[in-house]
Amino acid sequence: MLTDAHHRIIDYVRLSVTDRCNLRCTYCMPEHMRFVKSSALLTDAEIVTLLETLASAGISKVRITGGEPFLRPGLIPLLASIKAIAGIQQIAITTNGVLTHRYIPDLKALGITHVNLSLDTLQPQRFHQITRRDRFAAVMQTLDSLLAHQLQVKINVVVMDQVNTDELVPFAALTRELPVSVRFIEEMPFNGQGHAFSGINWNYETILDTLRERYTLHKLPDAPHSTALNYSIPGHAGNIGVIPAYSRTFCGTCNRLRISATGSVKTCLYGPDALNARDLMRSGEALLPAIQQALHHRAANGFAAERLHAGTPESMSVIGG
Template sequence: MLLDAQQRVINYVRLSVTDRCNLRCTYCMPADMKFAKKDTLLTDEEIITVLSTLAAAGVSKVRITGGEPFLRPGLLSLLEKIHNIEGIANIAVTTNGVLTSDYIPALKKLGADHINLSLDTLQADRFIKITRRDSFAAVIKTFDSLLAHQLQVKINMVVMDNVNTDEINDFVALTKDAPVSVRFIEEMPFNGQGHGFSGINWNYHRILETISVQYQLQKLSDAPNTTSINYRIPGHQGSIGVIPAYSRTFCGSCNRLRIAANGGVRTCLYGNDVLNLKKLINTGQPLMPAIIDALNARYADGFEAEKHASLDKASMSLIGG
């Protein structure tokens, strides 16, 4: 069992398999993003080494992120190897949906049936403005296919001031006739561009107030360690949730590690890398002592971690979603 400095159990890993992305979302990265060289990224063998080590210490859930995971060559083969690691009981994937539709049957067969789909607008023209790419039709195709194949789908919508707040209740409406969970996420300061963000203007309270004007919200019981505050609406098949990503109300129960595509480890989204697993593997050093040391130095919450970090130019693509 892995414990951090506050005696929180760590049993969940968010693993970025690539920093590359086929979109250029304004809240995530600059238009001209510079990506890491391929030889600096974790290989499949290194990923399996890392996850096997963590699984032996009690990690049971892995979420695959990016960048866009499906830009990594051989992703399905890698997922199959992860699926075969003893102790890994749950594999989930976060994707932007541009390339995903063709892989959905294989994902279901592998048991990677928890899919988070990043989608910040239901308007094709606005999609282009937010992502700087014309791929809306491909994302909607993926969404429809995920539902048709009965995968567990969550839509992640980043709420941005003066960008898409007028669509909040349009997203809520998606839950009426489909068993989908829509999660509204406070914007965070990781756009890689060094300018402001709207997390303060649209916090989770304001998002819920906007929804409650049109819908009756019934509180759901939140799962242990969840980052979202969840609700149902009478007569709707699906559910909604708000993620206080900037307000950081969930820090006290955080159970996760973040591993970047280059092997960098963050014990908090708002902190800096505390070690690099690829370097440890390449120099023949054991992983677990370094991971334990990092967890023993973990800050109590994201506010404390932020005080000791440099985040001005960080990109969510580099951090791992």
């Protein structure tokens, strides 16, 4: 089993398959983004080799991210190859939903049941302002189809000061009829622009206080290693969660690695790259010992990791969502 310097078992990897995205969300990336060349990305064969190696050391859950993962050509066959790896028990996907609709039957056929949908507003005009693209209808079509195919859906809402804080209650209201988990996420500094961010103004406590003005919240048990504080609302089919992504209250139980589309491995979202798996594989060097060595130097939490990371934070689309 992979373990870190603080005796935490690592059994979950978030793997970006592309840095490209068809939206330009203001909290995630600059409007004019420069993407890497395709030759710099992990190939399908490299992804499979990487995940086979990690699975042999106890990685059992994989989340596919981007950029927008459905912009990667041949994603469905790649997912089928990942699904076939011994030891991988669950594959989940995070998507913005713009292109996802047509692939939902394929996901269902592969047995991929967990999809996180990024959606920061329920207002079409505001969607355009946040994403700089007019694709709200496509995202809502994807949401409807995910539910119709009975996939487990989490809606990820980044809470931004003076942007969408008036929509906390409308988002929570979705859970009355829909069996979804709406997860409110503190904003983080990974916009690739060096701009200030509002996470410190709307932290998880402020979000919960605002929701309690309208709803009675019942605390639900949180799964081991959960990043969200989960709650039910009496009479609602779904539930809500709040993720202290900037407050980082969950760091003590972190069980994950992040790997970018170009193979950069982060042992913490807030920390620097620890190594590059693509370069190791292409040079024929041993992968697993290098990853274990990086974990042995892992910071205790996101605050300690942040102190090790000099310079302007990267775009989340570069890191991997």
